[in-house]
Every structure is written in C-alpha cells, then in structure tokens.
Amino acid sequence: MALDQIVDGLSEVSCDVLVIGGGTAGPMAALKAKLKNPKANVVLLEKANVKRSGAISMGMDGLNNAVIPGYATPEQYTKEITIANDGIVDQKAVYKYAQNCYGIIEELDSFGIRFLKNENGDYAVKKVHHIGTYVLPMPNGETVKKALYRQLRRARILISNRYMATRLLKSADGRIAGAISVNTRTAEMLVIKAKAVILCMGAAGRLGLPTSGYMFGTYENAANSGDGYSMAYHAGAALANLECYQINPLIKDYNGPACAYVAGPFGAFTANNEGSRFIECDYWSGQMMLEFYNELLSGKGPVFLQLKHLHPDTISEIESTLHKVERPTRGLFQQGRGVDYRNDSIEMHISEIGFCSGHSASGVFVDDNARTTVPGLYAAGDMASVPHNYMLGAFTNGAVAGIDAMEFADSHDFADFDAADVARERDRVMAPTRREDGIPPNQVEYKTRRLVNDYLQPPKVTRKYELGMRRLAEARQDMQEHMIARNAHELLRALEVQSIMDCADMAVHASLYREESRWGLYHWRTDFPEKDNEKWFCHTLLSKQNGRMTSEKRAVEPYVVPIADDEKDLYDKQRIRATA
Amino acid sequence: MPLASYQTSVPVVVDDAKCIADKGCTVCVDVCPLDVLRISDMTNKAYMAYDECWYCMPCEADCPTGAVTVNIPYLLR
Numbered sequence: 001m002a003l004d005q006i007v008d009g010l011s012e013v014s015c016d017v018l019v020i021g022g023g024t025a026g027p028m029a030a031l032k033a034k035l036k037n038p039k040a041n042v043v044l045l046e047k048a049n050v051k052r053s054g055a056i057s058m059g060m061d062g063l064n065n066a067v068i069p070g071y072a073t074p075e076q077y078t079k080e081i082t083i084a085n086d087g088i089v090d091q092k093a094v095y096k097y098a099q100n101c102y103g104i105i106e107e108l109d110s111f112g113i114r115f116l117k118n119e120n121g122d123y124a125v126k127k128v129h130h131i132g133t134y135v136l137p138m139p140n141g142e143t144v145k146k147a148l149y150r151q152l153r154r155a156r157i158l159i160s161n162r163y164m165a166t167r168l169l170k171s172a173d174g175r176i177a178g179a180i181s182v183n184t185r186t187a188e189m190l191v192i193k194a195k196a197v198i199l200c201m202g203a204a205g206r207l208g209l210p211t212s213g214y215m216f217g218t219y220e221n222a223a224n225s226g227d228g229y230s231m232a233y234h235a236g237a238a239l240a241n242l243e244c245y246q247i248n249p250l251i252k253d254y255n256g257p258a259c260a261y262v263a264g265p266f267g268a269f270t271a272n273n274e275g276s277r278f279i280e281c282d283y284w285s286g287q288m289m290l291e292f293y294n295e296l297l298s299g300k301g302p303v304f305l306q307l308k309h310l311h312p313d314t315i316s317e318i319e320s321t322l323h324k325v326e327r328p329t330r331g332l333f334q335q336g337r338g339v340d341y342r343n344d345s346i347e348m349h350i351s352e353i354g355f356c357s358g359h360s361a362s363g364v365f366v367d368d369n370a371r372t373t374v375p376g377l378y379a380a381g382d383m384a385s386v387p388h389n390y391m392l393g394a395f396t397n398g399a400v401a402g403i404d405a406m407e408f409a410d411s412h413d414f415a416d417f418d419a420a421d422v423a424r425e426r427d428r429v430m431a432p433t434r435r436e437d438g439i440p441p442n443q444v445e446y447k448t449r450r451l452v453n454d455y456l457q458p459p460k461v462t463r464k465y466e467l468g469m470r471r472l473a474e475a476r477q478d479m480q481e482h483m484i485a486r487n488a489h490e491l492l493r494a495l496e497v498q499s500i501m502d503c504a505d506m507a508v509h510a511s512l513y514r515e516e517s518r519w520g521l522y523h524w525r526t527d528f529p530e531k532d533n534e535k536w537f538c539h540t541l542l543s544k545q546n547g548r549m550t551s552e553k554r555a556v557e558p559y560v561v562p563i564a565d566d567e568k569d570l571y572d573k574q575r576i577r578a579t580a
Numbered sequence: 581m582p583l584a585s586y587q588t589s590v591p592v593v594v595d596d597a598k599c600i601a602d603k604g605c606t607v608c609v610d611v612c613p614l615d616v617l618r619i620s621d622m623t624n625k626a627y628m629a630y631d632e633c634w635y636c637m638p639c640e641a642d643c644p645t646g647a648v649t650v651n652i653p654y655l656l657r
Contacts, residue, residue: 052638213655
C-alpha cells in the first residue's frame with residue numbers, strides 16, 4: 001500500500017466521557033473520570049500517541065507552581081498569580097487549584113514520580129516568582145509519561161491513538177453530543193457519541209513562525225496546533241483574553257527554554273551584553289517580557305542566561321537536568337555551538353507568539369469546575385483559561401474536569417445530533433483530497449504564519465492589524481478553495497492549517513477589541529499605550545454568534561483573596577533601578 | 581499548478597544494521613509526536629519520511645536497539 005493512502009470510511013462509536021488529547025491534563029481527566037464511575041466507558045482520543053504526546057513528551061524538569069504547606073499558602077499563590085496577570089483573574093479557579101495541587105503532587109508521587117527533598121525529607125521548594133516560593137524540581141522527571149501510561153492501562157481507559165478530532169457535535173438545544181475525528185494515517189472518519197467531552201488539546205503553539213527556518217521548530221510541541229481553540233470556537237464556546245499572547249524568553253535558534261526556572265535558584269540570572277542584571281525576577285510574565293524586549297532593542301543586547309560564575313559542581317548539576325528532560329536535545333545543540341556553561345553564557349531571544357494559559361492567560365473560558373459555556377463540554381490544561389497553570393495546573397484541573405464530567409454523564413443521556421452536521425463536516429475534512437491540483441498545506445501554513453509574524457507580533461499597531469486581517473482573509477480563501485492533500489498525512493497537516501488560520505483570526509479580533517495596553521509585551525498596543533482600568537478591568541470573551549466572530553466584556557469575579565493597592569503593581573516593577 | 585519536491589537534509593538518522601523494523605518493530609514510528617517516521621517498503625527499515633521534526637527525541641530514547649539518532653537540524657546548528 002502506498003504511504004498514508006487515503007481510505008474512504010465512516011464509523012460511529014459511543015462512550016460516556018470522551019477526553020480529547022492525551023498529553024498532561026487529558027490522561028489525568030480520563031483517569032479521574034474512570035475512577036469516579038468504574039462501570040462507565042471513558043475514551044481517550046489522541047492525535048499522536050499517548051505514550052509520548054503533548055508538552056511533556058520527554059518529561060519535565062520540575063513543578064513551577066507547587067503550593068506546598070510550609071512554603072506557601074493558597075492565599076499567597078492566588079495573590080501572586082492575580083498580580084502577575086495584571087488583576088484579570090477569576091480567583092475562585094486559581095484558589096481551588098492552589099488548594100488541590102498538593103494532593104495531586106502526593107498522587108503523582110504514588111505513581112512513582114519523585115520530587116526533590118532535602119535532608120529532612122521535606123520537599124526542597126525553590127524561589128523563582130517575584131513574591132512566593134513554588135518551584136519544585138523533579139529528579140526523575142523523564143519518567144512522567146511512562147508513569148501516567150501505567151495508570152491508564154491499569155484503569156482500563158480505552159485509548160485511541162492517531163485520531164485527530166476536528167469538530168464537536170451538539171444537540172439542537174445546545175448540549176454536547178460528541179465529536180467527529182479523522183484517522184491521521186488513513187483519513188477514515190470516526191464519529192464518537194459522548195455524554196460529556198473534555199478538551200485537553202494543548203496550546204496554540206504553531207501560530208507564530210520561528211526564525212530558524214523550520215515551521216516545526218516551535219517552542220511548544222509542534223503537534224499543538226490550536227485544534228482545541230478552533231473546535232471550541234466552532235462549537236460556540238467562549239474563549240477568554242486571547243489577546244494575552246504567550247511569548248517566551250528562549251535559547252536563540254534552538255527555541256527551547258534556557259532555563260532560568262532550573263538554573264535561577266542555583267544563582268544563574270538573565271544578563272545583558274555587559275553582564276549586568278536588568279530584570280528583578282525571571283518568572284515569565286508579560287511585564288518581564290517587555291523589559292526583555294526593551295533590553296534587546298536598547299543596544300545592550302544580546303541577552304544571556306549567565307551561569308559561568310557558579311561552582312563547577314553546581315553547573316554539572318544544572319546541566320544534567322537540562323540535558324536529560326523536557327528538551328534533551330539542548331545538550332546536543334550547545335555542544336554543536338561549542339557552548340560550555342562553565343565558560344559561556346547562553347544567548348537568548350524572544351519566541352514566536354502563541355495562545356497558552358499554561359504560561360499566560362489565553363484559553364477557552366472555564367469556571368472553577370472546568371466547565372466551558374457549552375453544557376457538557378469541559379476544558380483543562382494549556383488551552384483552558386485558568387492563568388499561569390503550567391504542568392501541575394494541567395494535572396490538577398484535568399482531575400477537576402474528569403470528576404465533574406463523569407457526574408454530568410451519570411445524570412444525562414446521550415444528546416441527539418443532526419446527521420447533516422456529520423455529512424457537512426465530512427465534506428469539509430475531505431475537500432483537500434478531492435482536488436486534482438492546488439497549493440500544498442505546508443505553503444498555506446508558511447504564508448499564514450509569516451503573516452502572523454509580520455502583522456500580529458507585538459507591539460500591536462492597529463494599522464498593521466487591519467492589513468494583517470485582510471491578508472489573512474486572502475490566505476483563508478486560498479486554503480478553502482485551492483489547498484490539496486495527496487495522502488492522509490498531508491490531510492492531517494491540511495486540517496491543522498485550518499486550526500492555525502482560525503487562531504490567527506481570533507488573535508486579530510481579540511487584540512483589536514481590547515483598546516488599552518495590559519500584560520506587558522503580551523498586549524502592548526501602541527495606539528492605546530496605557531493600562532485603562534476604568535474601561536478594561538475585565539475579561540474579554542470571544543465567541544461565534546450567528547456565524548460571526550464576536551467579542552464582549554465580562555466582569556472579573558469579586559476577589560476571594562483581597563489585593564492591597566500597594567501590591568497591585570508589584571509585577572510592573574521588573575526593571576532593576578540604577579543605584580546612585 | 582505543478583508541484584516540485586524540495587531537497588532537505590533530515591535530522592533523524594536510522595542505522596539499518598541495528599534497526600529491527602524488518603522483524604516487526606514499529607516503536608519509533610509509534611511514538612513520534614509529529615508522525616514523521618515510516619518503515620520503508622524497499623528496505624523494511626525505519627526512516628524519516630517527512631521533514632517536520634521537533635527534535636524531541638522519543639524515537640531515539642525508546643528504540644530498543646539504539647538504531648535511531650536525532651541530530652540538530654542543519655539550519656539551527
């Protein structure tokens with residue numbers, strides 16, 4: 001059979017709870033749903049393979065937001081994240097996370113994932129954030145995916161690898177009814193009826209274009225093409241604060257973390273070309289990224305992560321972590337460049353833009369039960385709107401989603417959907433395979449993402465955004481009328497381009513709607529350079545209404561943990577002041 | 581519009597002498613997050629069929645015979 005030959009087919013299955021995405025939040029959601037009702041059917045659908053999918057494909061070096069008794073309190077953490085995210089936070093979900101995450105750490109520990117302890121047997125938590133102490137290293141962090149997989153097998157979760165979900169199905173009264181998916185190696189379609197659906201599909205990490213020349217050389221796992229954002233949008237769910245982009249400080253060209261969260265607690269720091277510190281705190285916030293951007297443009301760049309001043313044993317310890325987990329080819333890259341951390345600093349740059357609440361706040365709107373605005377539809381992890389929630393947030397909120405979704409499934413029957421919706425989706429999915437001649441998906445994708453870089457990268461200029469919107473509309477027309485897929489693998493890419501295009505359009509729409517600047521570099525609008533708390537101290541919710549992209553304001557829920565006036569701008573004071 | 585193919589040196593290299601895909605092994609193809617590896621119809625060995633690499637390493641880490649090597653792609657070396 002020819003490589004990835006297209007097979008015509010459509011079948012239908014059903015389950016109680018369908019979890020889409022088997023990276024971090026997804027396995028935990030599936031596990032908790034199944035444990036809640038062991039008699040129910042839980043399906044975990046994954047575009048790649050659950051064994052190695054998602055942001056933690058090769059593991060993780062530590063927890064970046066562990067709220068551990070004795071080191072931090074849920075109140076303190078909630079306050080820190082509220083300030084770091086410029087006040088636009090529904091604290092209830094953050095507070096719930098902060099209360100639940102220690103239990104999840106203990107559960108992960110029972111799965112065989114170890115966390116760093118000191119000589120007294122207490123967790124050895126490190127300080128990276130501006131105010132509190134929340135970073136906990138994971139000495140065997142490369143084993144995370146294997147440990148999760150063992151739990152999934154033990155609980156008899158039904159795993160379907162190599163199926164890409166493309167659209168959600170709903171009943172006439174707006175309740176979730178299931179999802180439509182396509183096999184990434186045969187193009188056969190599979191309809192999955194479900195009483196509840198949990199979206200755990202990761203960041204929109206293939207939005208901006210890395211400068212390396214590789215479209216897949218992204219910061220995020222390049223499989224995270226924003227499919228969840230696109231599916232939620234087309235299902236009518238609201239998406240929150242998409243203008244709060246994810247932009248990260250990374251190793252230049254390699255485009256992976258440098259990584260100050262690992263090296264910082266040992267004494268490493270971000271330095272300019274003069275070897276001087278210029279930011280108070282290495283925690284990734286929009287305000288910190290703005291200072292990073294300013295330094296690069298000031299003539300004092302390049303910017304480096306500096307650790308050559310540390311003791312050789314300390315450097316070896318840092319090196320063994322950085323070159324073993326998360327992005328282990330870092331070591332190979334530095335070796336090729338002749339960079340030895342003992343003598344050389346690590347040159348850094350600013351990443352491409354994306355959506356990711358794991359590091360910022362752009363995600364499908366969810367409440368503190370991980371419920372979206374569509375009944376029966378949940379979201380967790382990097383694509384859900386709980387801000388700054390990292391890997392531990394994906395696990396913790398995935399658990400919340402799994403339990404609540406099973407409760408929903410237990411009290412509802414299957415919702416009916418219209419068969420015409422499936423037929424329409426089949427036509428949309430297969431359209432690129434039915435053209436004899438046209439533009440391949442990689443070219444449509446390159447053009448779209450180049451436009452994202454040219455017009456959407458902050459600082460955000462209204463005139464540039466208007467031009468970008470026009471050019472993206474032209475690219476969309478090409479995509480809809482001329483894109484071809486000659487085999488099932490190309491069809492996978494063609495479908496991903498459509499998610500990327502939707503995310504680009506949403507980035508434009510959301511950014512033009514919020515007429516102020518907030519979150520440092522993430523939403524710096526040159527035409528509205530000031531923060532405007534009077535008009536814009538609110539969430540923005542984007543959704544599809546009557547077929548059109550629409551944005552509206554939503555009030556920030558009253559705080560559970562009050563923030564004093566003199567604490568509100570702590571993250572605005574990132575630049576180190578010159579001392580007389 | 582006619583299409584042309586585009587030459588590119590791929591980062592994932594498989595040592596045919598060590599690869600046991602001809603005996604039914606598909607580990608590297610199974611685990612790749614970007615699904616870019618395939619078994620060749622001609623040699624029955626694994627190879628990188630699509631240059632869409634995230635240089636993440638599951639293929640190398642999980643290969644039971646140490647046949648797979650992930651190199652840093654040329655343009656970012």
